[in-house]
Amino acid sequence: MTTRINPSILAADFANLEHELGRIASADLVHVDVMDNHFVPNLTFGPQMVGRLQEVSPIPLDVHLMISDVDRWAPGYAELGAFSVTFHAEATDEPVALARRLREIGARAGIALKPGTDVEPYLELLPEFDQVLVMTVEPGFGGQSFMAETMPKLERLSRVVRETDLDVWLQVDGGISLDTIGIAADAGADTFVAGSAVFGADVPAERIIALRDAAIA
Numbered sequence: 001m002t003t004r005i006n007p008s009i010l011a012a013d014f015a016n017l018e019h020e021l022g023r024i025a026s027a028d029l030v031h032v033d034v035m036d037n038h039f040v041p042n043l044t045f046g047p048q049m050v051g052r053l054q055e056v057s058p059i060p061l062d063v064h065l066m067i068s069d070v071d072r073w074a075p076g077y078a079e080l081g082a083f084s085v086t087f088h089a090e091a092t093d094e095p096v097a098l099a100r101r102l103r104e105i106g107a108r109a110g111i112a113l114k115p116g117t118d119v120e121p122y123l124e125l126l127p128e129f130d131q132v133l134v135m136t137v138e139p140g141f142g143g144q145s146f147m148a149e150t151m152p153k154l155e156r157l158s159r160v161v162r163e164t165d166l167d168v169w170l171q172v173d174g175g176i177s178l179d180t181i182g183i184a185a186d187a188g189a190d191t192f193v194a195g196s197a198v199f200g201a202d203v204p205a206e207r208i209i210a211l212r213d214a215a216i217a
């Protein structure tokens with residue numbers, strides 16, 4: 001199984017993002033947290049900023065939309081060239097139509113589940129998606145503690161993906177560190193978002209490798 005480590009630039013120095021991208025050369029994808037101060041109580045950046053990141057980043061972008069009205073905004077992120085675009089289940093009434101639109105444009109489509117969001121209604125939609133993001137903290141802020149109570153949801157997803165032989169990546173986001181990554185890996189995650197654990201390290205590129213090793217161990 002491939003193990004992917006996607007550093008979240010939410011924990012990077014916003015005044016030096018191009019330089020920060022240079023410190024994570026060992027990453028698989030760059031996780032970009034878009035927040036609108038409506039879906040979550042925090043505000044980050046929008047399409048113009050992400051478009052510029054797309055131009056300068058040597059590593060493909062994994063865009064995590066923590067915004068409302070994704071039917072309106074998500075396709076734009078796919079159009080600017082993001083590798084994957086993930087929206088929250090609650091942010092649209094038409095998740096399948098939106099996923100199809102994202103795939104048509106050429107991005108991988110992802111659906112994100114908050115800690116309190118039940119996975120069962122979304123299991124039958126899995127063929128429409130390329131990845132599921134299981135939030136392991138409440139979305140909105142970096143540096144929070146990993147919520148182990150979300151692991152049964154990941155185990156359930158992992159079982160269904162294996163049984164149905166689907167190619168759907170299972171991503172975890174929030175509180176992933178050298179101490180917690182093994183728990184999420186055991187529960188079936190293959191893609192790990194880490195903000196503070198990567199950018200809080202003296203040498204982020206080495207921390208990424210250590211995280212990958214810890215996930216496999």
Ligand code: DX5
Binds near residue numbers: 031
């Ligand atoms: C939280 C974001 C995460 C965040 C993770 O809402 O979706 O991507 O950057 O940060 P850490 O790894 O510090 O918990």
Ligand code: ZN
Binds near residue numbers: 032
């Ligand atoms: Zn995120």
